Amino acid sequence: MTRLFQTNELRKVQSLDGSWDFTAVAEEKELKLEQLDYRYKLTVPGCWEMHPDFLTYRGRGAYRKRITIKDKTSLRFVFKGVSHTARVFFDGVLLTEHYNAYTAFDAIARDVEPGEHELVVVADNSFGEFSALHIPNDYYTYGGINRSVAMEEIKDLYLERIAFTPIWENGGWKAHIQAIVRQRYTEEQNYRISFELCGKSFELGEPRANADGTTCLSGIFVFPEAEAWSPEKPVLYALKAVLSVGDALIDDLIERVGFRVVTTEAGKIQLNGKDIVMKGVNRHEDHPMVGSAIPLQLMAVDADLISNMGCNSVRTSHYPNDELFLDLCDERGILVWEENHARGLSLEKMQNPNFRWQCEQVNREMVEQHHNHPSIVIWAILNECASNTLEGREMYKEQLEQIRALDASRPLTFASHHRENELCFDLADIVSFNLYPGWYGDEDPGELCDLARGWADAGGGLGKPMIMSEFGGDGYYGHRDASRVRGTEERQADIIEANLSAYTKRSFLSGMFIWQYCDCRVTEGTDWLITRAGTQNSKGIVDRYRRPKLAYATVQKYFK
């Protein structure tokens, strides 16, 4: 299942989730698909680390699915996430390659004859020079097809995407609606797209094809009947688009949208004109039994626990999330800070020749693919990277400008740990600090937060909203001790108490995100970060199995 709502009524869509054939692919071997011996069955979505033979396997793995086609057609395979590099073959022919576990991509096979065919996905989760973003880190890069796969039947002309941007003007709702159409041949085509939204029907203007086969049609429409989306009342609407040529209906696409606007003014963040304070947690997609391939049921458990703690927000640290989770947030009115994929990259790591294109791609895919989620109120980039250097600043600038050009309707930020040495506050709309008073230092959280406001004001962030994007401390589940020493649940609860009591009193804060929602697996290694006890980051308010620690009640006390 890829979404929580029906995405098409006309286009034929079939889920390819289920059981796939699998084999590891030896590193030294040149890839010869026909020689692979698929000895295993793995589930898709899934991570191969969940199989007893691949618990810590890092390398390549091939997944195979046999597909039977009745009538000649063109097939579009949509992969919501393959970790971390994918090569997709159809009947032995390479269709596409994609890097990054956390964004979707497609692969198209044209004019497929009736009969049996073979889809093979070679996934690779190895670390090395090629991979600038997936590196040994304080979370785990699993291997496999970790999100859903769908197979669609498409025509020569099809709707690739719809972008919906709500506008509040003169006391009423409007929306800027864009349709991106792909066509196989670049000659001019006569077609039209009719839309339905909020009981209103409308059409988009004259199509003109670009050389690459895409056309973007756009218009602004008013919706007098629309009700606003808000955390208190998350009203969602189906936006239906149908593409036709003459009388023939060719293709369709349904999106789910909400009317809301996000602004930043006078040092605060506003949702529909009202100041908000984001009270949330940082969440990794991780669980001992499924790795990063979190099923819907477990996502709902996460959303329930997050809400039950009293949170109104979640930060998708440190990568774009599975859309099913974003769909849940849309439905439940949970505010989302979504960020691109990067954690703690030094300047040297940012100088990897693949860093820029890999960031450009993940930024574009994140913003285009998740544009219509009303729950996403902030886009962010590059958690704790080299924003304290001039060369790093250039890359922050480039990426923030790229995102702003793709979507100017949401404020931008990045989480910084550089304190008074931060050089990029002027580039963002919101200033955000990762500080760990009580854990990595013994400062008083309130005094440190006031100092941080000063660093922001002096460093280009004057008049901008401020968020404490990370704070917390380790607490090993079940390790309780009256001494309240570091690592006990008691000490963790004390740290959370001290931080929340300071931040909830400070009216200049527009948000606070606890590090972190659940404990997560980290890469095993000898670097200081990844020598963490139990090979896990234990700052979760719940443990990896979602069992609440003592700090859970502390969070409720402040957030509920």
Ligand code: ADA
């Ligand atoms: C950083 C980082 C997190 C996590 C945290 C910690 O601030 O952004 O990913 O590693 O520290 O637990 O130390």
